[in-house]
Amino acid sequence: MTERPTPDLTIAETRVYRGANVWSYDKAIHLVVDLGTLEDFPTNTIPGFTDHLLAMLPGLREHSCSRGKRGGFVERLVEGTWLGHVAEHVALALQQVVGHDIRRGKTRGVKGRKGVYNVIFGYADEQVGLAASRLAVRLVNHLVEADPEFDWDAALEEFIKRAQRTAFGPSTQAILDEAVSRDIPWIRLNQYSLVQLGQGVHAKRIRATMTSATSAIAVDIASDKDLTTSLLGAAGLPVPKQEMMRTVDAAVRAAERIGYPVVLKPLDGNHGRGVILDNESEDDVRAAFEVAQAESRRGWVLVESQIVGKDYRCLIIDGRVAAIAERVPASVTGDGTSTVEQLVDTANADPRRGVGHEKVLTRIKVDDAAVTLVREQGYEMTDVPPEGAHVKLALTGNMSTGGISIDRTFEAHPENVEIAEEAARMVGLDIAGIDFICPDITEPVRETGGAICEVNAAPGFRMHTHPTIGEPQFIAKPVVDMLFPPGATSRIPIVAVTGTNGKTTTSRMISHIFKGMGRKVGMTSTDGVVIDERLLIRADASGPRSARMVLQNPRVDFAVFEVARGGILREGLGYERNDVAVVLNVQPDHLGLRGIDTVEQLADVKAVLVEAVPRDGHAVLNADDPLVREMRRRCSGQVVWFSMEEPGHETREMIDAHCRRGGKALVLNQTERGEMIVVKHGPREMQMAFTHLLPATFSGRARMNVQNALAAAAAAFAAGAPLHDIRQGLRTFSTNYYLSPGRLNEVDVDGVNVIVDYCHNAPGMRMLGDFVDRVGDSMESSHELARPSRIGIIATAGDRRDQDMRELGEIAAHHFDVVIVREDNALRGRARGEVAGLVTEGVRAAMAEPGGVRCKQVEEVLDEIEAVRHAMARANKGDLLVICVDQHASVMSELETWSSVAQAGAGATDDAPAADPDFSPSPADA
Structure with missing residues (x-):
């Protein structure tokens, strides 16, 4: 044992599991860490380690660890635990700092390697989880021996910024949270906000608050403010007078025709950028024109009459008002001692404020426009406003410019609600933000002189989900209701097949059965990805990435996945669960790779499929294989056995007892006319087919294909296929090159x-x-x-x-x-x-x-x-x-x-x- 600890903790290997895996039922990050000399120094032997760690990450006090109570991990630190275990909890705590509520983790020693540990912990975002693992190791080493080049505060801030860059915005996250609560699966399609909800033929896509049902024409209309105003005006809805200009002189003439004051805004801008209010003279119009035109993609600027009143945003989802918020421009209130600049700093110190859309409120930005506006109110940024004085820093109430929101959902006058809903219908948006300017939303705008000043596609949700004042509105619910009405399914059936031998042939048999039933089957195998019997990719596609490719295909309504040992060890399953898991056999193959040295360990890997079966699913297991038979204890759903053994064998006796309890099984019975596949369900026995009449069995001589046919029939039966369709599928499946290339x-x-x-x-x-x-x-x-x-x-x-x-x-x-x-x-x-x-x-x-x-x-x-x-x-x-x-x-x-x-x-x-x-x-x- 060395006399003093040295910072030897290193990451020897990193794996990212994107689905169920050998360590966890959900996605996880797996580190193989080497403690080096630190193996001899648990936490209680390193002076000050625990106190410093808790000071840096106080959230660790909440971790229960194996004690099952708050503070359990702190007890382990005090008693003495190894630093690989500490790295696991630090990685979890770092993710919790950025709002990812992840609590799953475990640390286990690597058999036969002193000081080497498997560290496994869950993650919400892959890149954030990996960054957390690297920072956790650096922090632990720093606490063992201070690293003069390691600045904890700077490193933590950089980690938080990285997490915010990859995080979903509030609107997307709200929809995903609602989808998850309904057991709707989702897949992130890019590094931004493009997300698929559902699988295969049931899939819908969202990008922020635009959906796959959002009309492209409607988005174009909403982006053209002049056209929007014309359409709404033609429908008799209240809109301001408006003209579209491309030169500053023309804008001045338009302002004179409309009458001052006027508003100048870019024709195709967004987020309130380039919108200039209170233009009361020619000089104002000329100055505002440059700002508005700079934000216009096509160079056109709108000049419209300025409607006086408060700024309201009405959120319309699927033709109905879901929420209404009053938007208050960014401002500060004097306290009699602080300058305007100091008041802004104090407001921006609010933990709810962040950069852009990363948090529920945006930091107030002090630019030239803000300084000018403050000056027009009689102050400089260094002046101290009187106590209670209200100083505006922006004219528009957009959240993106630092404004705040007040919920007014249940206060709006019914006539105003009808006007907002009609405006969304006229433009054609399924999700629309209707901006009202009116003195009071509780009074009819036609009487108070208000108007619709803008219609927005992809409106932000955070002013409604996280209002500064008032009750939050759960507006993600109507969005998900629109995409997946009550009773609609979001998942396609998934049959996953694994085993040492026979996976590909069994998968092809299952696919052939369901293809004969008219299903659009997506299949992965060692030969490639097949969609509706068309080979799309010729490669070894028995891994998780190929499975996700099938789940993203909008034609697929049934999935059959061949799942190999390598893919499970490398990335996990790549999906959450399978409705039917088929395990054919476990034999000593590929041993000595990726830490799998025994056939029992290999069985644990293949059992991941069985563990991914839900309560209403089935595991189709080979009763003749002892290792496969043991997997029944890991199944949350029902077990369907298949066996080649003859009646009277102990395996058949076990199956008979299983069926007496209402279970299902497929077995072989000898008859006068030959060997018969029999389906057993409870006390009933149903004849399926003679094995010698199935082309793939070569008149019954190919015993491996007799077994594969049993497994395929059992899987199809568990997935709900009628017996006559299963029988027909097996009778028409042969091992010719076109149906089963490379297999007999x-x-x-x-x-x-x-x-x-x-x-x-x-x-x-x-x-x-x-x-x-x-x-x-x-x-x-x-x-x-x-x-x-x-x-x-x-x-x-x-x-x-x-x-x-x-x-x-x-x-x-x-x-x-x-x-x-x-x-x-x-x-x-x-x-x-x-x-x-x-x-x-x-x-x-x-x-x-x-x-x-x-x-x-x-x-x-x-x-x-x-x-x-x-x-x-x-x-x-x-x-x-x-x-x-x-x-x-x-x-x-x-x-x-x-x-x-x-x-x-x-x-x-x-x-x-x-x-x-x-x-x-x-x-x-x-």
Whole structure:
């Protein structure tokens, strides 16, 4: 143990989970931190650490930690806790400083690594959470040993500013809060305020307070103040006299025609910028014209009669008044001792005031216009106004210029309410801000001389949700009601499929079933993203980003996601929950990567899907796999079992007991006519289909596809599909290349029976080997003169363990007469030839076993296409060739070429017909 602590806390690895993950049911940030020498120094051994930390972040006193009560974390600090745990709480406290109410976190040691910890905590905004983690580590190290270059106050202020830059504005946040309260999912589409509410076909978009239902024409009309006034005037609504000018001389003449005083404003301005009031002379008009024209995008300036009165904003949502606020221009009130400048500083010190729209009030800006206005009232900025004197700093009551708001929602005269609603209808806006100028909103404006001075698209909500005076109005409710009326759905059904083997085929089967029902299915798999049976992206799309891509597609009304281990470990699920989770199997594959060293740990990763099932959802689990069977304890919804075991087996007895309690399951029963898939629901049993009649099962010989069909049928049944639609889907799904590329595709090439499959690991090779034996035995029985050979081209990925590669070769040796070992294009960190060498070692080891194995010859041909050519050259008619592919399109194109050559006759290679273009390799395959 060192004598004194040194600031050794470092972040070794950072991951951002964007959905449910192995550590949390919701999105989280995962840090792997190394304490170094600080492992020997818990907090109670570092003098002054706790006191200084609490002084800097007093919010930590509220943290309950594991004690479950306020102050629990402080108790842990006093007793002594490790600094990785402290970093977790500091990151949470920093997010709470900027208004993100995040409380989820945990710290766990990394097994076998002293002083290294997994630190996990929730976040609301990804960038803010990451910034909080970095600042937390800096602060902890600073408290261990003071860093002269670290200024805590400056660092905290910069962190707050960063959070404010990425935060949603008050209007957007209000809508999102309401959506979340109704369980409506949302996705941020850019770094600003463009947000999708809902999923797939049910999705709606908002940008601040504009929605996907907002008319573009209506926005254009509202942006043209002259046109707006003309339309409203033609409808008989009270509007000021107004003329549109482009030169200062014309503006002066217009002011004289209208009559002083007049208001000058940009034709297409916003937020009150460039609006000049109280122009009572030609000189005033000339001065104001320059200011207004500078804010006009097209150079046009409006000159209109000035309506005297108070400034009111009427918020119209879906044709009805939702809120009314009186807007009071920025001003200060004298106290008899402070200068105007000091009064402004005092007002801006209000914690409710911030820059722009970041807070409920905006800081008062002292510019030349404000100084001039103060001077016109008889003061300079350095003067001390008398106590009670009211000094205006702006003429308009916009919140963006420092004004305040007073709620007047329930005080407006009914006639004024009708006028505001009619104005919104005339312009055509679903959400509109109608600006009234009138002496008193409680009296009819037609009698008091008031008028509508402006109609605004995308009006701000904060003057209504956070009024300076009065009750806040919950105006996000009618917005969400408009987008999602009561009873409307916002989610699409999601079926997620995981397992070591069979994920892609099962996903395709489920998609095929629902496509047959007329659904627009979005599917992700290791082959790409498919929308309504059209391949949009050809890539490994079994991760969370591809899932979000499907959920954003406006055509999709049903989603099927293949979920791989890597995506879960890297980013989580990428969505909140799945209605149906399918777990096929858990086998020792991809071990030794990302901290997953045992098959039990791998099962924990795949169980994330089961934990993401809601109470009204289902988990479809393989009852024959002990690790999958244990996942039932993690499911909040119902469990649907599927099993290949025969009646009388202990697994079937467990399933029977489950069904007696009203549960669901799919099993296999033997009948006189063959093996039958049976649906069990409570005491009922319903026959689904004979396995030998399903094309994908090769007359029942492909046992892996019998299991996949069980899982797919169970998932479809859990998702509400009728039995006849499930039956029809399974009967019409085959493993031809067009429906299931790279998965048990059968091709006859000049009499050679070729099977193309993606098999790439030892458990998959066992199942493929069983299929090869069943198919091979049937072929041998039909050939009396010579036994057909079984040739296998095998390979595996370079990121697997050496023993896994050898095991693949050992298993293949039991099922093939000739094994040709190739390698993938992507070696994943291995040297060329290294992977093939390890697989070959496994084949040779099996061949050397006492009693021997089927394999009599093993060869290495590293290039995939060369391996195919080599195998085809040595294959005879009647032989069985199994190709475990990496780039299936390239392999199918090569086989098509061989088939064309054979058809054209020997020696006709140069004149052979072109290969099928659908088999041509894509850029990803090349």
